[in-house]
Amino acid sequence: MxxxxxxxxxxxxxxxxxxxxxxxxxxxxxxxxxxxxxxxxxxxxxxxxxxxxxxxxxxxxxxxxxxxxxxxxxxxxxxxxxxxxxxxxxxxxxxxxxxxxxxxxxSQAATLALSTTPTLNAARANRAAATALKGVPSGAATLAVDAIPGTPVLVWRTTVDTAHGQFHALVDAATGAVVDRWAEEQTIGGTGTGYNVGAVSLDTTQSGSTYQLKDPERGDTYTVDMNNKRFGKGTLFTDADNAWGTGTLSNRQTVAVDAQYGVAETWDFYLDTFGRRGIAGDGKGSYNRVHYGSGYNNASWSDSCFCMTYGDGDGNSYGPFASLDVAGHEMTHGVTSRTAGLVYSGESGGLNESMSDIFGTLVEFYSNNAKDPGDYLIGENIALNHEPLRFMDDPSKDSKSAKCWSSTVKNLDVHYSSGVGNHAFFLLAVGSGSHTVNGVTYNSPTCNGGTMSGIGNAAAGAIFYKALTTYMTSNTNYAAARTATLNAARDLYGTGSTQYNATAAAWSAVAVG
Structure with a gap:
């Protein structure tokens, strides 16, 4: 249904x-x-x-x-x-x-060829729907063609009020059978206060006298409470007054606000920037699992459940993992799986992680959230001391990540081999040397001793997105990523353009030539 x-x-x-x-x-x-x-x-x-x-x-x-x-x-x-x-x-x-x-x-399989003259009149259709749903008709029935089943059918569209709320029903205009039904859902302007994002607006769903943390404007994306378990489906967050969370961790809705807002901002970023409707580009939403496990220091994307999972952290070194750039990071893993399908090992795995870091960062800039302004630091709100997980300007600052390509990069954990791609993006977007953005100072070196100027987040993001979705394949390595982004820059801005030349220079600056 x-x-x-x-x-x-x-x-x-x-x-x-x-x-x-x-x-x-x-x-x-x-x-x-x-x-x-x-x-x-x-x-x-x-x-x-x-x-x-x-x-x-x-x-x-x-x-x-x-x-x-x-x-x-x-x-x-x-x-x-x-x-x-x-x-x-x-x-x-x-x-x-x-x-x-x-x-x-x-979606429609074939050309329509059916009569639009109903056998059943509107009054009988309303009665049939009311009987089937055990309610009373609400409003006039109107004719439509339902092309979703295998054989298109002429239907009456009806509305029925029941003890469980209002429902829509499609009644076969020839037989009187109810061929589909669904609960009335409304986009409701809710409010929330998250731990990492502060006070925000949320689109939620009204169901009877309660509200669900489910966003009908963005593919019905929703958030469940895993109740500190690692198995099961979790419990959909509901609320009586549509005001979610308090900003404190004593309220279980607080982290759910961070997750739900992060998904909404990521959805809007991809839609507004690239015209992409959801992770798979099909308008269908994913879902969030928060309060996963006990003391769980991680966040993840899963293709099998088409969902994101967020741990609460151990409370000693890390707090909740639901934050803007992490939401963008995890959802981008989904985008990558639906496009290039970069294998999660070796250099392609590093690129996979890098793409998530890049677009998670761009989501943060896009959102322009007052409590979490855009920066080129990955997961800076997760650690209780605000030490980032990764640094895009100089990945080696974490003492683990590679800032320059070498033949051994493929042997690193993918979270550390991602440094090559992150560094290349930073140089392309911002440039080498010292820069201050949103109050944060960066100092990006090059591996070839040269200097370069950046072309900005918008152009750099467009190049990497087109490369990911158009030119990269499952086993793309860093050398092939250079070619893919140059192809993308050529398509978008022309061979020999400022953007094209900067893309080449950025890869050379991280020793990918």
Whole structure:
């Protein structure tokens, strides 16, 4: 059963029928605009109907545009069939910078061909839903096409009030059978006070008279209390007044606020910066497990549960591991597993860790949280003495990590071989020598005795993200990472550009040539 569905009609930015649509704008000169993308995506539906499973009875309405830094664009469309909204019929058109169609994402398997004349009237549909859910109808039933099952079906969309809250139900308009149902869920503006992030806003879910620490705006990401156990599913955090945590560790919700906020900020960072909707890029949320074990000094990502796990620390050297850069770090392991799939050993394992450190750092800068401002220190809020786990400007400051590549780097633990990639990123973003950022002073050496200037977090992050998601493979080593990032810099900024030359210089500065 669905856990959430949006039933209201979205305001339409543009609409097109297959039979008649406006011609697209000419090839863009300069930055790609949303209107340019919508025009060309609309034309693509008309010219490539089979790819969109589009038939003569369909109309499409754009409901969102994402334009990547390299000019590629992604346009989402809602679908109507003979005037009725199609549940599960939405599509995404992926366009090249030129406006040409590159790919289509859709769930609907085939062109729709069904009658839109119901056998059952609205009143009978409401009664059928109320009987099945043991409640009373609430509001008028409306017709729609449910394209999510294998065979699309004409349905009445109904709402039923029950003893357990309000539910939506889809009733087969021919047989009266309830084909799907789900609880009403609302995005609620909650507040929280975390241990590491302070006072923040949270999107939560109302369920009856209580609130759940579950975010319907970000794929239903949620947080559970493991109750200091290492096994089991944990308990979803709920609250009576939608005010979570107190900032003190005596309140079990406090660390949950840190974890939930960290995931929300990481989700928003990837979406706003790269157009990526969630870890797998499919809009589906992960979940957090906090209060894991007893005295557990670690945090982790697991592909098998699609979740993050946070220990509370031992209370002597370490406190809770839920913090902004750690959340970004762990979620990025998920992004890496869904893209390059870097094997977690040798140099590829060091790169895997490095990517997580890099994007965890960028999440911290993106969030601009007053209690945890952006820096190039990894996990600085975890140790009770605030000693970072790793230093990006000079990884060797921890006496374990490699700041320069050598043939022995592959033999190090991946958390220490990551230093080569971290150092290269810092040099690319900030530059060599002494710098002060957000009140923290850095002094980054080079391995070849040279000096270089940085190109900023945005450009450096764009290059590393494109390299990770487009050019790296499971066994990429540091030499191949140099090639991958140069390819990315070429695609984004051009061969010989300032950004391209700086990328080459950064790798040379860490002895990867």
């Amino acid at each position: 669905r856990t959430k569905a949006i039933l209201s009609t979205t305001t339409l930015a543009a609409s097109v029928a297959l039979a008649a649509a406006a011609a697209p704008a000419q090839a863009a000169v300069g930055p790609i605009t949303p209107s340019f993308a919508v025009d060309h995506a609309t034309s693509a539906i008309r010219g490539h109907a089979t790819a969109f499973a589009a038939g003569a009875g369909d109309t499409f309405a754009s409901r969102g545009v994402l334009v990547d830094a390299d000019g590629t664009s992604h346009v989402r469309f809602n679908r109507n069939y003979l005037g009725l909204p199609v549940i599960g019929g939405d599509v995404i058109a992926h366009l090249a910078k030129s406006g040409d169609l590159r790919d289509v994402t859709r």
